[in-house]
Amino acid sequence: MKKSIALSVITAAVVGLLIWAASTLVPFSYGEWSFFIGLGLTVLFFFFSGSGGFLSKMATFQASATVGKVQEDNEHNAYLGGIFYGLVLYTFVSLIVMLIIYF
Numbered sequence: 001m002k003k004s005i006a007l008s009v010i011t012a013a014v015v016g017l018l019i020w021a022a023s024t025l026v027p028f029s030y031g032e033w034s035f036f037i038g039l040g041l042t043v044l045f046f047f048f049s050g051s052g053g054f055l056s057k058m059a060t061f062q063a064s065a066t067v068g069k070v071q072e073d074n075e076h077n078a079y080l081g082g083i084f085y086g087l088v089l090y091t092f093v094s095l096i097v098m099l100i101i102y103f
Helices: 002-025 030-048 054-067 082-102
Strands: none
Touching (some): 002 082, 030 082
């Protein structure tokens, strides 16, 4: 449990630093885009960190159509570990900061 919390905080800090570094190299406002980048990373990590789901169903469908045998569908199982929760933490904090800046 403590490892997961520490990993979440470290992930949030690293993502924040990487986005800040990117904002200094590429001209975009960190305050305006940090929430949206965090949200995008969180969604991408959720869909690509597990097994099953939409991409797996498409591959199963193509294999079934090619072979002529109906295959079982796999449900989406995502790995919700420390890195995912770190991305959620970063997204939530960046949302709060964005709201404070604009309101």
